[in-house]
Amino acid sequence: MIRKQSSSSEISVQRELLFTSVGIKGSGAMRYGAAMFLYNVGLVNKDMLEIYRICSKYDHENPLELAMSQGITLPNLDTKGTMEPTS
Amino acid sequence: MDVKSENNDIPKQWDRRGLPGWCYHSPALLELEKKHIFTTHWQIACHISDIPDAGSYITFDLFKERAIILRNNDFEVLAYHNICRHRGSRLVIKDQGKCPNALICPFHGWVYNLDGTLRGAARPDSFPDMNKDEFALQPIEMEIWNGFVFVRFKPGPQPSVAKLLASFAEEAASYRMAEHVPTDGIWTEQSPVNWKSVRDVDNEGYHVAMAHPGLQDLYGATYYDTPYIDGISRSEGAFTPTKGRRWAVQNYKKFSKPQDHLPSRLHKSWLYWGIFPNVVIAATPETVLFYQEFPQSTGTSILRGGTYRNANEDRQQRTARYLTSRIDRETVEEDIQLTIWSNEAMASDFFKGFYLSDLEYGVRTYHDHLRNILPVYNLEKAPPEADIASLNTSASITTNETK
Numbered sequence A: 001m002i003r004k005q006s007s008s009s010e011i012s013v014q015r016e017l018l019f020t021s022v023g024i025k026g027s028g029a030m031r032y033g034a035a036m037f038l039y040n041v042g043l044v045n046k047d048m049l050e051i052y053r054i055c056s057k058y059d060h061e062n063p064l065e066l067a068m069s070q071g072i073t074l075p076n077l078d079t080k081g082t083m084e085p086t087s
Numbered sequence B: 001m002d003v004k005s006e007n008n009d010i011p012k013q014w015d016r017r018g019l020p021g022w023c024y025h026s027p028a029l030l031e032l033e034k035k036h037i038f039t040t041h042w043q044i045a046c047h048i049s050d051i052p053d054a055g056s057y058i059t060f061d062l063f064k065e066r067a068i069i070l071r072n073n074d075f076e077v078l079a080y081h082n083i084c085r086h087r088g089s090r091l092v093i094k095d096q097g098k099c100p101n102a103l104i105c106p107f108h109g110w111v112y113n114l115d116g117t118l119r120g121a122a123r124p125d126s127f128p129d130m131n132k133d134e135f136a137l138q139p140i141e142m143e144i145w146n147g148f149v150f151v152r153f154k155p156g157p158q159p160s161v162a163k164l165l166a167s168f169a170e171e172a173a174s175y176r177m178a179e180h181v182p183t184d185g186i187w188t189e190q191s192p193v194n195w196k197s198v199r200d201v202d203n204e205g206y207h208v209a210m211a212h213p214g215l216q217d218l219y220g221a222t223y224y225d226t227p228y229i230d231g232i233s234r235s236e237g238a239f240t241p242t243k244g245r246r247w248a249v250q251n252y253k254k255f256s257k258p259q260d261h262l263p264s265r266l267h268k269s270w271l272y273w274g275i276f277p278n279v280v281i282a283a284t285p286e287t288v289l290f291y292q293e294f295p296q297s298t299g300t301s302i303l304r305g306g307t308y309r310n311a312n313e314d315r316q317q318r319t320a321r322y323l324t325s326r327i328d329r330e331t332v333e334e335d336i337q338l339t340i341w342s343n344e345a346m347a348s349d350f351f352k353g354f355y356l357s358d359l360e361y362g363v364r365t366y367h368d369h370l371r372n373i374l375p376v377y378n379l380e381k382a383p384p385e386a387d388i389a390s391l392n393t394s395a396s397i398t399t400n401e402t403k
Helices: A008-018 A027-040 A046-054 A063-069 B027-038 B166-174 B195-202 B213-218 B247-255 B315-345 B358-373 B385-392
Strands: B043-047 B056-062 B065-071 B077-081 B096-098 B118-120 B141-145 B148-152 B187-191 B232-238 B269-275 B279-283 B287-297 B300-309
Touching: A008 A027, A027 A046, A027 B118, A046 A063, B027 B287, B027 B358, B027 B385, B043 B056, B043 B065, B043 B279, B043 B287, B043 B300, B065 B148, B077 B141, B077 B148, B166 B232, B166 B269, B187 B315, B195 B287, B195 B300, B195 B315, B195 B358, B213 B247, B213 B315, B232 B358, B247 B315, B287 B315, B300 B315
Parallel strands: none
Antiparallel strands: B043 B148, B056 B065, B056 B096, B065 B077, B141 B148, B187 B300, B232 B269, B269 B279, B279 B287, B287 B300
């Protein structure tokens, strides 16, 4: 696995990309790319990363709904928009 | 450079023959050409304006190799092999597009940063620790010259693009080509000829008066070209002072106006810079364009090109550019027909080979560049296909160059 130190601003950018609106063209790939980044810094777990991979080619597929249907722990977000490590 | 000041005199005695006919339909020779002429020489992949944003990319395939040219988040232009480090799949499958944030392999989902480093493998828990640089995309040699992005898949005999084209530098810079923007994108077209027949037509202006009524009307007898010297050639046609007989030319001469950024001597000229082995960059007051050809088989080629315009053109310039494209499109169609006639001669048992005019000396000097790389072109009679590669490396082939 690639573990790296990332700046908080880059984490913030990738977090925004992770929550690109479902349905936007290219959003599936955008979310998966961001998920991989956030996995590397410990903010997305491996099961959730796999959900984002499954949904990466399907822009209309909501990864969070798929994750919930499979009982997978969602990225831990608070309402202020920060993320806590999930793994 | 002042090209005209160079000694481009045509020798009094020169070998007026072209390449032997067998060179136009030999599969074994084609394989040598792919390896030693195309893969090892600079090729234009695109113009920087084709990839305007971070994450914008364009792909460029050359035989079994494939490149992706993209902009990273710092807006730098980078070139990589379009090959995933996992199983070798294409990372991007479209000719052109945008991959904001990351490149994602469509096969298994490996993710790459826009700087080429590996962001991560899909199912990372199924691999040992991986170094992002060790598994980075493989870079391709790339150089940007006046906005045109050149790539070279393997090292070859040419110097850097800047050095190769140094004699055009001042003239090219005056066009501000790097600031141009695309008109209609990059086009490709299949042509039913050997690629060398395209070059054989393009490397001389002797046919203009007979075959290109539009160009003749535009610049007529002012057209001249220099022979190929050290891998480059240059042609120029200055507008004749006549009103123009053909509709497109007549109106083009009327609407084309001096561009402030160009020196006065280029206000009414079309230029062509030839770059060995298969590229031409052309400049008019309103546009710059490139075109090139690649062999698909011994009897088919792919023509490829793109046209770019001043970013801030006004209505009159736009009209002139449209008329330029009309004249140019007509010329391309005429040239394609000429290449077909030239190419079919090479299959005839009764064609005795070229006998070139002094006005076609550029064809000969171009062929000499080919002969320098592949001596087997010097064999007048078709050797057995199985022997061509070994004969090419044999010292027994005597050169047949114009000195």
